[in-house]
Amino acid sequence: MNNIRYTTDLTDVSWDEMKRVLVEDSFDNLRSPKQLRESFENSFKAVIAYANSSIIGTARVLSDGVCNAYIVDVWTYTPYRRRGIAKRMVEMLTEKLDGQHVALFTEEAKMFYKRLGFSDFEGGMAKVVGAWLKLETI
Numbered sequence: 252m253n254n255i256r257y258t259t260d261l262t263d264v265s266w267d268e269m270k271r272v273l274v275e276d277s278f279d280n281l282r283s284p285k286q287l288r289e290s291f292e293n294s295f296k297a298v299i300a301y302a303n304s305s306i307i308g309t310a311r312v313l314s315d316g317v318c319n320a321y322i323v324d325v326w327t328y329t330p331y332r333r334r335g336i337a338k339r340m341v342e343m344l345t346e347k348l349d350g351q352h353v354a355l356f357t358e359e360a361k362m363f364y365k366r367l368g369f370s371d372f373e374g375g376m377a378k379v380v381g382a383w384l385k386l387e388t389i
């Protein structure tokens with residue numbers, strides 16, 4: 252897609268716009284715009300995909316920069332799916348992760364990740380510390 256722009260520069264991101272489109276596309280996990288900003292800015296790397304000035308994709312990775320990484324918030328706005336946008340974003344995330352174990356959780360998108368070389372692994376565990384997400388007034 253020629254008109255899709257990918258950026259790792261978060262300087263001019265409209266977090267209100269990101270929140271709006273995530274809600275519209277039913278991929279909102281209740282973070283406020285401020286919490287979206289914090290979670291993206293605190294990531295090792297984040298990619299935003301734009302169609303013109305509209306946010307149509309996100310992906311980010313947490314990493315210690317040495318051996319372990321964790322991919323989250325991989326999403327393509329529904330009207331733009333199956334055009335290689337998420338594939339490109341995940342490839343951008345992983346291009347500097349040589350030698351690292353890259354983990355993620357997914358139920359719906361296993362085939363997508365399998366196409367990118369990910370495989371199931373046994374032994375994953377998780378815990379929410381306290382209550383999930385400290386909710387803020389949006």
Ligand SMILES: CC(C)(COP(=O)(O)OP(=O)(O)OC[C@H]1O[C@@H](n2cnc3c(N)ncnc32)[C@H](O)[C@@H]1OP(=O)(O)O)[C@@H](O)C(=O)NCCC(=O)NCCS
Nearest residue numbers: 325326327332333334335336337338357359360362363366
């Ligand atoms: C999963 C998701 C990110 C894929 O985004 P996308 O931009 O459509 O993915 P791509 O076009 O880059 O897909 C690359 C390849 O992955 C595979 N793929 C993508 N979505 C798939 C699906 N729903 N089912 C099976 N295979 C899929 C296809 O092989 C595709 O290549 P193709 O178009 O030649 O068939 C998108 O469907 C989405 O946002 N889903 C909701 C959020 C979500 O579940 N995110 C993952 C949470 S970890």
